[in-house]
Amino acid sequence: MSCTRQHSRKVERMAEPSTAPSTAPVDIESLRAAVRAEYAAVAEHPEQGFHFHTGTRLAAILGYPEEWIAGLPPSAVESMAGTGNPFALGELRPGERVVDCGSGAGADSLIAARVVGPSGRVIGVDMTPEMLAKARRNAEIAGLPNVEFREGLLEALPVPDDWADVAISNGVLNLVPDKTLALAELFRVIRPGGRIQLADIVLDRPVPGGSKSDVSLWTGCIAGGLLHDELASLVEGAGFRDVEVRRGADVFGGAAQHSNAAAFGTVGAGIVGHKP
Numbered sequence: 001m002s003c004t005r006q007h008s009r010k011v012e013r014m015a016e017p018s019t020a021p022s023t024a025p026v027d028i029e030s031l032r033a034a035v036r037a038e039y040a041a042v043a044e045h046p047e048q049g050f051h052f053h054t055g056t057r058l059a060a061i062l063g064y065p066e067e068w069i070a071g072l073p074p075s076a077v078e079s080m081a082g083t084g085n086p087f088a089l090g091e092l093r094p095g096e097r098v099v100d101c102g103s104g105a106g107a108d109s110l111i112a113a114r115v116v117g118p119s120g121r122v123i124g125v126d127m128t129p130e131m132l133a134k135a136r137r138n139a140e141i142a143g144l145p146n147v148e149f150r151e152g153l154l155e156a157l158p159v160p161d162d163w164a165d166v167a168i169s170n171g172v173l174n175l176v177p178d179k180t181l182a183l184a185e186l187f188r189v190i191r192p193g194g195r196i197q198l199a200d201i202v203l204d205r206p207v208p209g210g211s212k213s214d215v216s217l218w219t220g221c222i223a224g225g226l227l228h229d230e231l232a233s234l235v236e237g238a239g240f241r242d243v244e245v246r247r248g249a250d251v252f253g254g255a256a257q258h259s260n261a262a263a264f265g266t267v268g269a270g271i272v273g274h275k276p
């Protein structure tokens with residue numbers, strides 16, 4: 001991630017229990033339906049314009065090397081919808097196993113599959129059928145047999161215990177109502193010594209209580225966001241060590257559809273941590 005302002009907090013001790021809300025006051029099924037509808041549109045009509053950037057413009061804002069993007073199928077690039085660059089948070093190594101949580105149309109999974117090479121493996125997980133179908137086509141076009149896409153939730157990852165060396169994610173955690181459960185799942189699927197490299201968002205101002213149940217503010221990547229310290233505490237509370245939350249780029253300014261993100265001081269963020 002291209003960190004415009006570095007504001008990180010490193011934690012090297014056992015955290016106090018998180019004071020951040022574990023579950024949000026939102027109807028979970030309505031939220032999932034709205035998120036699926038939004039990202040089905042990003043998969044099938046990426047040209048329509050959203051409240052966030054997509055495609056090559058987004059990739060440039062997030063600092064992805066041009067040659068990586070040029071090496072992907074255009075149909076993977078056009079539906080990129082992340083909020084950061086998980087690969088800027090740490091290097092992947094040949095032979096590693098990677099879980100991409102909320103893999104969308106597969107761009108990050110395909111990049112990871114190239115980096116870890118034939119002896120490595122990548123599992124992308126997503127809950128939106130249109131994204132999964134597109135990601136699977138993209139893996140075929142890219143000719144990468146070491147990546148597969150599984151339907152599932154971050155809150156119940158279809159991945160065995162201790163399977164992954166690293167979990168990556170991009171723009172997804174803020175969309176998950178029960179972040180404690182999702183982070184527990186990330187912790188479960190990573191091997192001891194493994195790590196998380198998550199791109200997401202942080203807020204500068206808390207979302208007022210009443211707005212936390214507004215599904216449109218959730219799909220707008222606002223209501224599900226957390227303040228910097230809340231996010232760090234939640235990740236520490238899941239058991240991760242050496243946690244850092246880094247401020248990232250302004251990923252909403254100038255997007256095609258109006259976004260309320262600026263009103264809440266919403267910016268991209270990178271989250272790193274290790275499983276002891």
Ligand SMILES: C[S@@+](CC[C@H](N)C(=O)[O-])C[C@H]1O[C@@H](n2cnc3c(N)ncnc32)[C@H](O)[C@@H]1O
Binds near residue numbers: 036104105175
């Ligand atoms: C903002 S998009 C990012 C997609 C991809 N990571 C990228 O960078 O282009 C969010 C993705 O997360 C998926 N998603 C949202 N909530 C999820 C959940 N609870 N479990 C699994 N996938 C989820 C959506 O279907 C969508 O594909």
